[in-house]
Amino acid sequence: METEYDVTIIGGGPGGYVAAIYASQLGARVALVEKDRxxxxxxxxxxxxxxxxxxxxxxxxxxxxxxxxxxxxDHIEVNLPQIIARKNNIVDGLLAGINHLTLAGNISIYKGAGRIVSPTLVKVNDEEIPTKRIIIATGSETASLPIPGLDLSGVVTTDEMLDVTKLPKSLIVIGGNVVGVEFATIFNAFGTKVTILEMRPFLLESV
Incomplete structure (x- = not known):
């Protein structure tokens, strides 16, 4: 017989996993659906x-x-692979903490994209999850801009920039808001020649 959960949460980000932990602490049987990490x-x-x-x-x-x-x-050198490895270790350590909390809360983790079949049924891959309540906490994803040439070699998203291991000599950042300025600051400090393109009069205008 399939387990019926008190609540099934679609999305394992800060909204989803925190809701799952709180619900389990209140005694609920919880399923958490996440297609990535x-x-x-x-x-x-x-x-x-x-x-x-x-x-x-x-x-x-x-x-x-x-x-x-x-x-x-005497000598200062940027070791980008080591910098990226340190970043990955920090992320992995925090992820291990989340995994520990979900395990301690007896939260069932389902890997895959959740699909709501009915108000009391969620499907992940070929597995059905009966549930009394559903929380949608799917978050957001990177948007693709309508700019010609985005498919060319050397054009990357911020996701890909987080894992580069070879320092670029130059970098053009499209967008001068928080994320763009943050990446510009990082790579400028590492020695990359950075140019920011922003359509508005000032950087960080919406902050």
């Missing part, structure tokens, strides 16, 4: 990895000013 954009492709890269960039900038503090550093 738990943690969502913030943990895997957003806030956490970019802050790790920013930290490396900040340490590099401080090292370059070491002489102002009476310290002499």
């Amino acid at each position: 738990l943690g969502g954009t913030c943990l895997n492709r957003g806030c956490i990895p970019t802050k790790s890269l920013l930290r490396s960039a900040g340490v590099l900038q401080q090292a370059r000013r070491a002489s102002e503090f009476g310290l002499e550093i």
Whole structure:
């Protein structure tokens, strides 16, 4: 006999996994559906990895000013593969924490894209999940801009930039809001020549 859950949550990002943990703490039988990694954009492709890269960039900038503090550093070199590895270790460590919490809460994890068949039934791949309630916490995904040439070699998204292991000599960032300026700051500190393209009069105008 299939298990009927009190609540099934579609999406394992901050909204989804936190709701799952709270529901389990209140005694509910919980199913959590996620097609990728738990943690969502913030943990895997957003806030956490970019802050790790920013930290490396900040340490590099401080090292370059070491002489102002009476310290002499003969050689400073950007080891991008090691910087990316550090970022991945931080993300993986936090992900392990989320996995531990879901395991401790006896939350059932279903890997795949969830489809709502009825108000009391969710389907993941070929598996049916009977449920009393459904929470939709699917979050967002990267939007593709209507710009000719986006399919050309060398044009990448922020997701791909988080895993580059070879430092580009130059970089054009389309968009001067928070994410664009953040990536521009990181790679400029690493030694890349960065140009930001922004249609509005000022950078970070919507902040």
